[in-house]
Structures are given as structure tokens and as C-alpha cells.
Amino acid sequence: ELKVEQNPLFLSMQEGKNYTIYCNYSTTSDRLYWYRQDPGKSLESLFVLLSNGAVKQEGRLMASLDTKARLSTLHITAAVHDLSATYFCAVNYGGSQGNLIFGKGTKLSVKP
Amino acid sequence: EAQVTQNPRYLITVTGKKLTVTCSQNMNHEYMSWYRQDPGLGLRQIYYSMNVEVTDKGDVPEGYKVSRKEKRNFPLILESPSPNQTSLYFCASSPWSSGANVLTFGAGSRLTVL
Numbered sequence: 054e055l056k057v058e059q060n061p062l063f064l065s066m067q068e069g070k071n072y073t074i075y076c077n078y079s080t081t082s083d084r085l086y087w088y089r090q091d092p093g094k095s096l097e098s099l100f101v102l103l104s105n106g107a108v109k110q111e112g113r114l115m116a117s118l119d120t121k122a123r124l125s126t127l128h129i130t131a132a133v134h135d136l137s138a139t140y141f142c143a144v145n146y147g148g149s150q151g152n153l154i155f156g157k158g159t160k161l162s163v164k165p
Numbered sequence: 166e167a168q169v170t171q172n173p174r175y176l177i178t179v180t181g182k183k184l185t186v187t188c189s190q191n192m193n194h195e196y197m198s199w200y201r202q203d204p205g206l207g208l209r210q211i212y213y214s215m216n217v218e219v220t221d222k223g224d225v226p227e228g229y230k231v232s233r234k235e236k237r238n239f240p241l242i243l244e245s246p247s248p249n250q251t252s253l254y255f256c257a258s259s260p261w262s263s264g265a266n267v268l269t270f271g272a273g274s275r276l277t278v279l
Contacts, residue, residue, distance in 0.1 A: 086267065095255065096208075125246045141208065145266070152223070153268065155200075157207035 055080045055146045059156035066132045066163050074159045076125040076142035084145035085125045086153070087116050089138045096141065100127075130161045167192045171256050173270035176266035179279050186241045186274050196261035197239040198201055198223070198268070199231065201252040207267040208255070215261060235274055 056079040067073055076085070087099040100109040102118035102125060109116050113136065115128045125142055139158045146152065169190045178184055190197065198213035200223075210223030214233040228250055230242040239258075243250060253275050257268040 082267070089267075095272050096257075096268075096269075098267045101267055143268075152210065152213060153198075154210070154224075155208040157205070 055082070055144060056155045057142060057144050057154050057156040059140075059142055059159050061158055062159045064159055065094060066129070066161065068133055068163055068165055069131050071131065072129050074127040074129070074140055074142075074161075075085075076127070076144075076156055077153075078109070078123050078144045079123075080121075080146060082120070082144045082146050085118050085128055086143040086145075087125070088141045088143065088155075090141065090158070091138045099140075132153065132161075135164050136165045137161055166181065167269070169258055169269050169271035171254075173274060174272060175232075175275050176207075177277045180247055181245050184243050184246060184276075186243075186254060186276070188239045188241065188271060189237050190239075190256075190258040190269070191237065192258065192260070192269065193236065194258035194269075195255065195273045196235070196266070197233065197258045199227065199229070199241045200241070200255045200257065202255060202273075203252050204255055211241065214275050243276075246276075248278050249277045250276065252276060 058077045060075045085102045088096040090096045092093040105120040107118045113130045118125045139160045141158045143153045143155045195216045199211040200208040209225045212231040214220045256271040259268045261268045
């Protein structure tokens with residue numbers, strides 16, 4: 054059974070600081086996704102990571118994937134209040150006939 | 166506009182009264198899925214469908230039914246709702262293939278069972 058664990062589950066940051074959210078998963082997977090959920094809203098796709106060593110960046114967010122370690126990181130650089138949201142990683146298993154398992158999410162609060 | 170549409174967005178019902186939450190997508194996606202979101206538990210998958218007439222259980226299927234008679238629609242049926250099914254429900258779809266298969270989520274349906 055695939056398990057996906059995110060750490061931390063809650064993160065309070067000051068504006069301008071850097072931090073990393075970790076996503077560990079328990080079995081082999083060929084795809085990892087990061088989604089963002091604003092309070093009271095739906096989920097939106099941030100990144101898709103398809104291979105070992107993949108790195109994607111958009112604005113102050115950078116995601117990376119290490120399939121050997123079964124670990125993905127979401128790095129936040131110089132946080133701003135607009136990044137306050139819940140971030141979910143999700144892992145595919147079973148190839149094209151497989152499915153997605155979500156982590157429990159990391160609730161990020163960026164304070165002035 | 167490409168989207169996943171869920172209805173109703175909000176619903177308060179009573180124990181045992183059958184209800185259906187509809188989900189429709191206009192992107193010709195093969196894959197559709199239902200999730201429930203509860204505080205501290207993240208998103209848990211209820212049922213998913215790889216294509217028309219192909220459905221399978223997710224992690225928490227008890228108390229729910231689905232059908233996929235048309236490619237665009239994937240309704241979630243609660244035959245006899247109970248209070249523990251009070252939750253926020255999301256429908257999602259994607260073009261399941263060998264590519265990235267990014268999910269597009271609906272706006273969510275907040276269900277309260279009294």
C-alpha cells in the first residue's frame with residue numbers, strides 16, 4: 054500500500070524567510086504532483102515531476118524529485134503573504150492504469 | 166472554458182435521505198475521481214473511473230456509489246447518508262495517458278448530514 058507523508062503539516066513563516074516542505078512516499082512511483090489549495094477554494098496544480106532529478110520552478114516555489122530516496126521537496130524562497138495556502142503532494146502508482154494518493158497537506162501561513 | 170462542474174455546492178440533508186452529487190467535465194477526459202476532504206486527513210479517494218463503464222474503489226468507498234455511463238459525467242451517490250459522511254467533496258478529472266495527467270478539480274461540494 055502506497056503511503057505519502059508530508060512534513061511539516063503546519064508551517065508558520067515570516068515574510069522573507071526560506072523554508073522547505075518534504076514529501077516522502079513508500080513505494081516506487083514515476084510521477085509526483087504538487088497542488089495548492091487556498092482557504093475555502095479548490096485545488097490547483099503547481100508542478101508535475103516526471104523523472105529522477107526533475108526540478109521545476111515558478112516564482113518563489115521550486116519543486117524537486119529524488120525517486121531513489123522517494124522524496125520530493127517544495128522549497129519556498131523569500132516567502133510572501135500571498136503564498137499562504139495548503140500545499141499537497143500526490144504520488145502516482147501503477148503506471149498509466151494507476152492512481153493518485155495525496156499527502157495530508159501542509160498548511161502554510163506567512164506572516165508579516 | 167475547460168472545467169469540472171459539481172452540484173450542489175452546498176447541501177444540508179438528514180440521515181437516510183438519498184442524495185446525488187453530480188460531476189460533469191467538458192474536457193473529454195478519460196479519468197474521473199471523487200475525493201473527500203476532512204480536517205487533519207487530507208484528501209482521500211472514494212471512487213475513480215478510468216473510462217466509461219470502468220469504475221473502481223478508492224480508499225474510502227463505504228457508503229458511496231458511482232456510475233460512469235457517459236464520459237463527461239461521474240455522479241456520486243449516497244444511498245443512505247450518515248453524519249460521518251459530512252465532508253467537503255471534490256470531483257476531479259484528467260486525460261489519463263502516458264503523459265503528465267494533471268487533475269482538474271471541481272469547486273467542491275460541502276455536505277452536511279444531520
